[in-house]
Amino acid sequence: MRGAAIVLTKKEAAEAVRHAKAVTGVTWAQLSESVGRPLAWTTAALLGQHPMSKDEAASAAVLLELGEDAALAFQSQPTRGALDSAVPVDPTVYRLYEVIQVYGPTVKELIHEQCGDGIMSAINFRLDVQRVPDPAGDRVVITLDGKYLPYQWE
Structure with a gap:
């Protein structure tokens, strides 16, 4: 055995x-x-x-x-999105959390205005992270590319 x-x-x-x-x-x-x-x-x-x-x-x-x-x-199948705390304490992860707190409502409004009543999928999703040189200091460009999913009210 x-x-x-x-x-x-x-x-x-x-x-x-x-x-x-x-x-x-x-x-x-x-x-x-x-x-x-x-x-x-x-x-x-x-x-x-x-x-x-x-x-x-x-x-x-x-x-x-x-x-x-x-x-x-x-x-094995994961438990997705599991953080160690409700508000992340790692500085990099917290800054992403802060971005969503500050700009989340804006992103939501722009999705609704440009696409209609729906959401951006995190299941059908692509992510890219790039370091971009800049004379004032390098920049980090994060691309969140999710499929638009309209709400279907039947």
Whole structure:
């Protein structure tokens, strides 16, 4: 009988990924290329927000020098959007939260004016993060690209 793999949670697997990245020097871009998925999707998956296929999980685990326990956790269904607290305390994550607090109502109004009564999907979604040189100091450009979904009142 084969020995059972240690069962890791998505959160434990994400911590193992962070540790393995530090030890191996593997980048998110290298992981994305190995897995064959977009950079933001791969990063989110390895941080516990998406389930990976068996092949994707195996590729990531091999590159990170992690075991089958991590590969199994990469494949499990996540609890999406789980933060450690209602208001994030990490400065980078908090600033994104602040952006939504300040500009969320504006984005909502503009979506409704330009598209109608509906929402931007976070399921059919693309994300990109770019560093852009600027004479006054580099800028961070975050693109949130979600499918428009109209409300259907039947």
